[in-house]
Amino acid sequence: MxxxxxxxxxxxxxxxxxxxxxxxxxxxxxxxxxxxxxxxxxxxxxxxxxxxxxxxxxxxxxxxxxxxxxxxxxxxxxxxxxxxxxxxxxxxxxxxxxxxxxxxxxxxxxxxxxxxxxxxxxxxxxxxxxxxxxxxxxxxxxxxxxxxxxxxxxxxxxxxxxxxxxxxxxxxxxxxxxxxxxxxxxxRGSTNFYLKIKGVQGHTANSNRAKNPIHFLIKVLQNIMANPLDEGNEHFLPSSLQIATIDVGNTASNVIPETVQVTINIRFNNLHTGQSLNKLLNEKIQAISHNEKNISYSLRQEITGESxxxxxxxxxxxxxxxxxxxxxxxxxxxxxxxxxxxxxxxxxxxxxxxxxxxxxxxxxxxxxxxxxxxxxxxxxxxxxxxxxxxx
Ligand SMILES: [Zn+2]
The missing domain is CATH 3.40.630.10 (Zn peptidases)
Structure with a gap:
C-alpha cells in the first residue's frame, strides 16, 4: 500500500x-x-x-x-x-x-x-x-x-x-x-409541462372578431386545479402541482393577445408516473377545448425524474x-x-x-x-x- x-x-x-x-x-x-x-x-x-x-x-x-x-x-x-x-x-x-x-x-x-x-x-x-x-x-x-x-x-x-x-x-x-x-x-419524481395556447389576435373593442387565449387558459387551469392529484400515502406526501409561469408578452391594454404560454411543475409520488400525468393533463385540457372554436394548443413535457x-x-x-x-x-x-x-x-x-x-x-x-x-x-x-x- x-x-x-x-x-x-x-x-x-x-x-x-x-x-x-x-x-x-x-x-x-x-x-x-x-x-x-x-x-x-x-x-x-x-x-x-x-x-x-x-x-x-x-x-x-x-x-x-x-x-x-x-x-x-x-x-x-x-x-x-x-x-x-x-x-x-x-x-x-x-x-x-x-x-x-x-x-x-x-x-x-x-x-x-x-x-x-x-x-x-x-x-x-x-x-x-x-x-x-x-x-x-x-x-x-x-x-x-x-x-x-x-x-x-x-x-x-x-x-x-x-x-x-x-x-x-x-x-x-x-x-x-x-x-x-x-x-x-x-x-418524488419531477416533470415540467409547457402548454402553449393560440387564439386569434384582435382589438379589445372588437372581441367578436378575436379569440382570447387567456380566457381559455383560465378555464383549463381551473379544471386542472379543481382536485388534488392525490392524498399521499404511507411513504409519500401528496403530489404537488405548481404553475410556475404564465407568459403573454403583451404590453398593450387594447390588444387581445394571440398566444399564452404556461409552465407547470409537478412533484409527484409513486401513485403517478410521468406518462400517467401526461395523459391526465391532456384529458383535462381536452375536456375544455372540445367545444371551443379558434383555439389550438400544444403540450410539451419534460420528465426530469420518475418517482x-x-x-x-x-x-x-x-x-x-x-x-x-x-x-x-x-x-x-x-x-x-x-x-x-x-x-x-x-x-x-x-x-x-x-x-x-x-x-x-x-x-x-x-x-x-x-x-x-x-x-x-x-x-x-x-x-x-x-x-x-x-x-
Ligand atoms: Zn449532491
Missing part, C-alpha cells in the same frame, strides 16, 4: 481542494482513483460525452470477489460558489475552524465520498480482499448540472459489462440533526439497525426533497440514501462538523460489517 492518508476528514479536505465545479474535474477524479487503488480497488475511468452536453470523467471501481455485491454511489462535482466575497472561509481551502470543515462540497457531497472510501479501506484492511462479497463505487463528476454523462451512463455501462449490483447506498446528505437520524428510501420507492427490505433493515444502534433512536425513512442520482440506479438494484446532515448545501460557507464526518465513516463501516456478516 502506498503512503496515503485514509482519514475521512483529511480525504474530504483533499477533495474540496480540487475546485470541481461541474463539469470541471481539477484532479478530483484522480484523487479518488489514487485512494481507491492504494488499497487494491480496480478502477475504471469512464469518460462519457454526447452532442448535447459537456464531456465528463467518472469512475467505477470494485474490490472483492464472489458473493453479495454492495455499491456506494456519489458525485464529486459541486455547484458554483456564487459571489466569492460573501464567503468568510475560502471555498476551496478546506479550512477547519472550531471543529467545522468549510468549503464548497463539504456537505454535498465530498464528505460522504471520503467516508465510504475510508470505511471500505478500513473494512478491507481488517477482513482482507476475500471478505466474501464485492464492494463497488459509482462516482460521477456530473450530478449538479446536466447529469447526462454521469450515473445514468455508468449504470448502463455496468449492464453491458455484465456487472450485477445487488444493493446501493447513495451518499447524498439525508440527516436532519445528526448522521443516521434519517435515510431516504425513495424520491421511486424502495420497499423496506434487507438493505433498509441493515442500514436502519446500524443507525439505530449508533443514535439510540428510530430512523426516519424519508422520501422528501428534490431528485437525486438514485433515480438512475433504482432500475438496476435496491437503493437508498444515507449521508451527512443536510443544512448548508449549495450555500455560502458550506460546512460540516468533523465529528459528523467521523460518525458517517463509522456508520458506513458498520453497515459493511453487517452486510457481509462480520459480526
Amino acid at each position: 502506498k503512503n496515503i492518508d485514509h482519514d475521512p476528514v483529511v480525504l474530504t479536505q483533499s477533495l474540496i481542494k480540487c475546485a470541481s465545479i461541474t463539469p470541471e474535474d481539477n484532479g478530483v477524479i484522480d484523487c479518488v482513483k489514487s485512494h481507491l487503488e492504494s488499497f487494491g480497488c480496480e478502477c475504471e475511468v469512464l469518460e462519457f460525452s454526447s452532442e448535447n452536453s459537456y464531456n465528463v470523467k467518472n469512475i467505477f471501481a470494485s474490490i472483492g470477489g464472489k458473493g453479495k455485491h454492495l455499491a456506494f454511489a456519489g458525485h464529486t462535482d459541486v455547484v458554483p460558489i456564487g459571489d466569492k466575497n460573501s464567503w468568510t472561509h475560502k471555498p476551496f481551502d478546506a479550512e477547519i475552524i472550531d471543529e467545522r470543515l468549510y468549503g464548497r462540497g463539504a456537505e454535498d457531497m465530498k464528505s460522504a465520498v471520503a467516508c465510504f472510501i475510508s470505511a471500505t479501506h478500513r473494512f478491507v484492511k481488517k477482513y482482507g480482499e476475500n471478505f466474501g462479497g464485492k464492494i463497488s463505487f459509482v462516482i460521477t463528476n456530473d450530478e449538479e448540472k446536466d447529469a447526462i454523462n454521469g450515473t445514468k451512463k455508468i449504470m448502463e455501462w455496468t449492464k453491458t459489462s455484465k456487472i450485477k449490483i445487488d444493493d446501493c447506498i447513495v451518499g447524498e446528505p439525508t440527516a436532519n440533526n445528526t448522521v443516521g437520524d434519517k435515510i431516504k428510501i425513495g424520491r 421511486f420507492l424502495t420497499e423496506p427490505n434487507t438493505l433498509v433493515n441493515i442500514v436502519s439497525e446500524v443507525c439505530e444502534n449508533t443514535n439510540g433512536q428510530k430512523v426516519i425513512l424519508g422520501t422528501d426533497g428534490g431528485t437525486s442520482d438514485a433515480r438512475f440506479i433504482k432500475d438496476y438494484c435496491r437503493v437508498l440514501e444515507l449521508g451527512i446532515v443536510n443544512n448548508t448545501l449549495h450555500k455560502v460557507d458550506e460546512s460540516v462538523n468533523i465529528k459528523e464526518i467521523q460518525k458517517l465513516e463509522n456508520i458506513y463501516y458498520n453497515i459493511l460489517k453487517k452486510y457481509f456478516d462480520k459480526n
Whole structure:
C-alpha cells in the first residue's frame, strides 16, 4: 500500500481542494482513483460525452470477489460558489475552524465520498480482499448540472459489462440533526409541462372578431386545479402541482393577445408516473377545448425524474439497525426533497440514501462538523460489517 492518508476528514479536505465545479474535474477524479487503488480497488475511468452536453470523467471501481455485491454511489462535482466575497472561509481551502470543515462540497457531497472510501479501506484492511462479497463505487463528476454523462451512463455501462449490483447506498446528505437520524428510501419524481395556447389576435373593442387565449387558459387551469392529484400515502406526501409561469408578452391594454404560454411543475409520488400525468393533463385540457372554436394548443413535457420507492427490505433493515444502534433512536425513512442520482440506479438494484446532515448545501460557507464526518465513516463501516456478516 502506498503512503496515503485514509482519514475521512483529511480525504474530504483533499477533495474540496480540487475546485470541481461541474463539469470541471481539477484532479478530483484522480484523487479518488489514487485512494481507491492504494488499497487494491480496480478502477475504471469512464469518460462519457454526447452532442448535447459537456464531456465528463467518472469512475467505477470494485474490490472483492464472489458473493453479495454492495455499491456506494456519489458525485464529486459541486455547484458554483456564487459571489466569492460573501464567503468568510475560502471555498476551496478546506479550512477547519472550531471543529467545522468549510468549503464548497463539504456537505454535498465530498464528505460522504471520503467516508465510504475510508470505511471500505478500513473494512478491507481488517477482513482482507476475500471478505466474501464485492464492494463497488459509482462516482460521477456530473450530478449538479446536466447529469447526462454521469450515473445514468455508468449504470448502463455496468449492464453491458455484465456487472450485477445487488444493493446501493447513495451518499447524498439525508440527516436532519445528526448522521443516521434519517435515510431516504425513495424520491418524488419531477416533470415540467409547457402548454402553449393560440387564439386569434384582435382589438379589445372588437372581441367578436378575436379569440382570447387567456380566457381559455383560465378555464383549463381551473379544471386542472379543481382536485388534488392525490392524498399521499404511507411513504409519500401528496403530489404537488405548481404553475410556475404564465407568459403573454403583451404590453398593450387594447390588444387581445394571440398566444399564452404556461409552465407547470409537478412533484409527484409513486401513485403517478410521468406518462400517467401526461395523459391526465391532456384529458383535462381536452375536456375544455372540445367545444371551443379558434383555439389550438400544444403540450410539451419534460420528465426530469420518475418517482421511486424502495420497499423496506434487507438493505433498509441493515442500514436502519446500524443507525439505530449508533443514535439510540428510530430512523426516519424519508422520501422528501428534490431528485437525486438514485433515480438512475433504482432500475438496476435496491437503493437508498444515507449521508451527512443536510443544512448548508449549495450555500455560502458550506460546512460540516468533523465529528459528523467521523460518525458517517463509522456508520458506513458498520453497515459493511453487517452486510457481509462480520459480526
Ligand atoms: Zn449532491
